[in-house]
Amino acid sequence: xxxxxxxxxxxxxxxxxxxxxxxxxxxxxxxxxxxxxxxxxxxxxxxxxxxxxxxxxxxxxxxxxxxxxxxxxxxxxxxxxxxxxxxxxxxxxxxxxxxxxxxxxxxxxxxxxxxxxxxxxxxxxxxxxxxxxxxxxxxxxxxxxxxxxxxxxxxxxxxxxxxxxxxxxxxxxxxxxxxxxxxxxxxxxxxxxxxxxxxxxxxxxxxxxxxxxxxxxxxxxxxxxxxxxxxxxxxxxxxxxxxxxxxxxxxxxxxxxxxxxxxxxxxxxxxxxxxxxxxxxxxxxxxxxxxxxxxxxxxxxxxxxxxxxxxxxxxxxxxxxxxxxxx
Amino acid sequence: xxxxxxxxxxxxxxxxxxxxxxxxxxxxxxxxxxxxxxxxxxxxxxxxxxxxxxxxxxxxxxxxxxxxxxxxxxxxxxxxxxxxxxxxxxxxxxxxxxxxxxxxxxxxxxxxxxxxxxxxxxxxxxxxxxxxxxxxxxxxxxxxxxxxxxxxxxxxxxxxxxxxxxxxxxxxxxxxxxxxxxxxxxxxxxxxxxxxxxxxxxxxxxxxxxxxxxxxxxxxxxxxxxxxxxxxxxxxxxxxxxxxxxxxxxxxxxxxxxxxxxxxxxxxxxxxxxxxxxxxxxxxxxxxxxxxxxxxxxxxxxxxxxxxxxxxxxxxxxxxxxxxxxxxxxxxx
Numbered sequence: 001x002x003x004x005x006x007x008x009x010x011x012x013x014x015x016x017x018x019x020x021x022x023x024x025x026x027x028x029x030x031x032x033x034x035x036x037x038x039x040x041x042x043x044x045x046x047x048x049x050x051x052x053x054x055x056x057x058x059x060x061x062x063x064x065x066x067x068x069x070x071x072x073x074x075x076x077x078x079x080x081x082x083x084x085x086x087x088x089x090x091x092x093x094x095x096x097x098x099x100x101x102x103x104x105x106x107x108x109x110x111x112x113x114x115x116x117x118x119x120x121x122x123x124x125x126x127x128x129x130x131x132x133x134x135x136x137x138x139x140x141x142x143x144x145x146x147x148x149x150x151x152x153x154x155x156x157x158x159x160x161x162x163x164x165x166x167x168x169x170x171x172x173x174x175x176x177x178x179x180x181x182x183x184x185x186x187x188x189x190x191x192x193x194x195x196x197x198x199x200x201x202x203x204x205x206x207x208x209x210x211x212x213x214x215x216x217x218x219x220x221x222x223x224x225x226x227x228x229x230x231x232x233x234x235x236x237x238x239x240x241x242x243x244x245x246x247x248x249x250x251x252x253x254x255x256x257x258x259x260x261x262x263x264x265x266x267x268x269x270x271x272x273x274x275x276x277x278x279x280x281x282x283x284x285x286x287x288x289x290x291x292x293x294x295x296x297x298x299x300x301x302x303x304x305x306x307x308x309x310x311x312x313x314x315x316x317x318x319x320x321x322x323x324x325x326x327x
Numbered sequence: 328x329x330x331x332x333x334x335x336x337x338x339x340x341x342x343x344x345x346x347x348x349x350x351x352x353x354x355x356x357x358x359x360x361x362x363x364x365x366x367x368x369x370x371x372x373x374x375x376x377x378x379x380x381x382x383x384x385x386x387x388x389x390x391x392x393x394x395x396x397x398x399x400x401x402x403x404x405x406x407x408x409x410x411x412x413x414x415x416x417x418x419x420x421x422x423x424x425x426x427x428x429x430x431x432x433x434x435x436x437x438x439x440x441x442x443x444x445x446x447x448x449x450x451x452x453x454x455x456x457x458x459x460x461x462x463x464x465x466x467x468x469x470x471x472x473x474x475x476x477x478x479x480x481x482x483x484x485x486x487x488x489x490x491x492x493x494x495x496x497x498x499x500x501x502x503x504x505x506x507x508x509x510x511x512x513x514x515x516x517x518x519x520x521x522x523x524x525x526x527x528x529x530x531x532x533x534x535x536x537x538x539x540x541x542x543x544x545x546x547x548x549x550x551x552x553x554x555x556x557x558x559x560x561x562x563x564x565x566x567x568x569x570x571x572x573x574x575x576x577x578x579x580x581x582x583x584x585x586x587x588x589x590x591x592x593x594x595x596x597x598x599x600x601x602x603x604x605x606x607x608x609x610x611x612x613x614x615x616x617x618x619x620x621x622x623x624x625x626x627x628x629x630x631x632x633x634x635x636x637x638x639x640x641x642x643x644x645x646x647x648x649x650x651x652x653x654x655x656x657x658x659x660x
Contacts (some may be wrong), residue, residue: 050518051489162606163369192368194544197589198602219518226591227598239377249593263523264593265548269572272552277527278520281488 004076005038006181006213007062012036012071014054014061018286021220029286031057033237033293034071036312039230041180042079042209044214046228046245048260052282053234055217059183062215063099064092075099077180097127100179104186106166110158117154120144120173127177138242139176146209147172164195168202175206185217195315197257200227221264225249236285236293243319253321256294292324300325329356330399331380331507337391338375338384338563347610349375351479351563351618354389357507362533362540364554364571366547366625368586370607371560373543377509380407381420398423400506409481422452425500429491429512435484441468442480445499452503458483467498471528490521496526501536505520511543550652551575556644559583562608565638569645579647582619617649650660 014032039045047055052197060066062073064084073084075095082095100264103109110119120143121136123129130136141151147168158166167187174182181212188196204227207214218224224231225245232242233256243253252258262276280297283289289296295305304324312322338350350372357363365373377383380396396407399424410416428434436444445464449455461480469474471494484492493513500508510529514522515644530553533540542554550557551571558568559582562576578584588601607624608614614621620631630650638648 007490050520091520164606183461186640192607194368194586194589194603196602197600200591200600201602220591221519222593225593225596244507246596249596259520259595263519265522265546265552266524266549267551267575267587267590267596269551269575277523281490281521 004041006041006077007039007215008072008076009035009037009062010072011060012058012061012073013069014057014066015151016067018179023187026285026297030288031066031237031285031289032061033290034312035234035237035239037232037239037242039213039215039216041213042207042211043230044204044216044228046224047215047217048219048224048231049234050219050234050260052284052285054285055061055239056185058234059101059185059215059217062181063101063183064095065101070247075181087180092126097129097177098179099181099183100174100177102171102182102187103182104175105190106163106170107190109170110166115155115157116144116149116161116169117160119169120154120176123173123177129177140172143172143176146206147175162195164192165197167191167195167199171199171202171206175210175212178210179212181213181215183215183217184221187216188197188223189220196223203227221249221260227324233260236282236288238293238322240294240323241319241321243321247316247319251319253315253319253326254294254323255298255300255325258296259299328397328399328404330359332395332397333376333380334395334397335391335393335462336376336379336396338372338379339389339391340385341387341389344611348401348563348613349610350379351613353560353563353565355558355565355568356544357539357541359506359539360533360537361556362542364550364556364557365541365543365560366545366550366557367560368545368607370562370610373560374565376509376560377426377511377541377543380507380509381424381426382407382410382416383426396466398507411573417451421448421503423505424507424509425503425505426495426509427496427500427513428513429515431489431496431516432484434496435492437484440481440483441487441495441499442482445480445495447501448499463496463502467502468495471495471498471532472524473498490517490525492516493525497525497528497532501532501538505537505538507539507541507542509541512545513542513547515544515546522549529553547575547587559586562610562613564618564648566619566649567645568638569642569647569648573642573645577642579645579652580619580649581623581651583626583647585622627651644659 012035015028015030018027020026029290049055057066068085075082111140112319120140124136149168188199231245231248232239241257257279259276278297291307292305292310295301310322310324314320315326334354335352337352340347367373397404407419413480447458449460465476465480473479473494512527541616554571557571557574560566561582567583585603603622616633617631617636620626636648636650638646641647641652
């Protein structure tokens with residue numbers, strides 16, 4: 001494994017206009033605020049946070065599916081280097097072969113009028129990666145068996161499949177163009193628990209066998225804990241803490257991470273009432289709180305937190321946090 | 328007799344593809360002030376069971392001949408399934424039993440204020456005057472932790488956040504003082520920190536109002552945190568039931584065990600996830616014998632695929648429907 005990150009994000013901001021105005025600029029909503037992170041090759045990078053924290057927007061920005069207002073995203077694979085924010089159309093076309101997305105809802109992501117074979121082959125045809133139908137068939141069969149799909153099923157339509165099988169079809173389509181970087185956005189959230197474990201194991205083995213790098217976006221911390229090597233926690237557009245999985249889950253430093261971890265209902269009925277409760281709800285990103293964005297709900301907030309934005313710094317090797325109160 | 332006793336409940340749907348068995352002869356009881364968790368994956372029949380308690384299933388539904396849902400009301404009792412018209416059902420729907428749903432945005436009418444919806448149902452089920460109903464509604468909104476309740480009363484559902492909407496839903500469901508509250512995945516659409524708040528609120532309200540709750544969820548963690556007893560459903564049958572501690576600490580049915588093994592746990596990060604092999608069978612192709620035998624790691628060849636296991640006591644109050652529980656000797660053999 002090289003020491004150079006595959007994807008490096010520096011001071012990224014993503015703004016969306018709120019409506020239109022005739023005169024001057026419309027007010028802007030900052031969905032991603034000054035985010036920096038590094039994703040090492042062949043790892044699972046987890047991004048967790050509640051709804052509205054900007055995790056999906058950040059993932060989409062890395063694929064250039066969301067507008068980049070300022071900051072840089074660079075992608076380095078072998079000899080190919082891309083500045084994702086400033087690519088030409090031709091470069092973008094090439095980049096799409098390298099970076100792909102797996103969707104959340106396998107029921108909505110597959111065209112009901114196409115056979116499984118055509119669904120999986122479509123990216124190959126669109127990206128002109130194959131010349132003949134035989135070549136496409138060959139690639140489809142290869143990736144389908146890697147995703148543990150029954151090759152007999154390739155002629156059927158998606159409605160014949162259960163949620164777990166559909167998600168495997170969706171994964172096969174994502175991987176058929178041999179990308180290096182895959183954004184998996186809530187890819188197991190719509191599945192039942194008994195199926196979820198199967199898909200997680202599949203993603204992990206595909207990553208090992210194909211040398212993939214994943215950005216794994218999820219609201220479910222226990223899923224992220226199991227599959228990811230590094231985890232970043234987002235709150236209202238900013239990353240508040242990032243660390244190797246074990247270190248984040250055993251020694252969380254940011255008060256938000258701590259609260260998030262303790263809010264997960266455990267399987268032990270004796271743990272009742274032990275959870276540390278967060279008051280209130282996530283504020284609107286249209287009008288974010290001053291200083292530390294978490295101070296309105298933070299149980300240990302001080303005066304300083306209301307005024308100064310906390311610095312993003314490494315508090316121990318590999319473990320970074322943005323909080324005034326963490327030494 | 329218990330507050331609610333369900334016996335032999337069989338729910339069938341008439342569809343173009345044939346008759347589907349959604350709930351297959353299940354029985355359970357609910358005592359006053361008790362929280363019973365009903366847990367299962369999609370298609371297990373947990374929501375259908377809950378809706379049957381108020382006959383809320385669609386029109387193509389019919390119930391088995393021997394099914395009964397007996398509800399204690401005052402000194403007497405009634406069988407919900409014998410009620411015919413919606414006029415008769417008013418006693419049950421919203422009267423004795425209230426329900427809160429998973430998606431509060433879909434359960435509130437979007438073009439009517441939260442307040443008028445709350446007042447409307449109070450006027451149907453109680454003899455309160457309009458102004459008294461309004462007063463009670465605002466009081467209930469305050470009780471569930473909604474700030475500026477008198478302002479929220481005049482707002483529409485879209486003006487509230489997800490957590491707030493679910494609180495308003497709970498306030499509305501409890502304002503008629505039902506004996507039983509059915510909560511169908513009430514926190515599934517919420518973020519974990521909001522889920523923790525709503526679960527806490529529900530626990531407080533149980534203490535205060537003393538009603539029984541049928542809590543439906545797919546999340547065993549939520550069950551562990553709120554339920555007294557739990558019933559595990561798979562493909563229309565209750566495969567295991569008992570006090571929540573016993574079921575989660577010493578699960579007797581292979582399905583419950585497999586379900587627990589497939590859950591990612593935060594306190595055991597290195598343990599591999601063990602998925603349950605295969606997929607949940609389609610309700611049109613329900614396996615004969617034990618419904619779980621097609622995916623069961625411990626299935627006994629020849630037996631589980633042909634005979635239906637009956638529920639046996641593995642501990643007092645803890646039942647499991649599995650042949651392995653009848654003769655524990657075979658397990659080691």
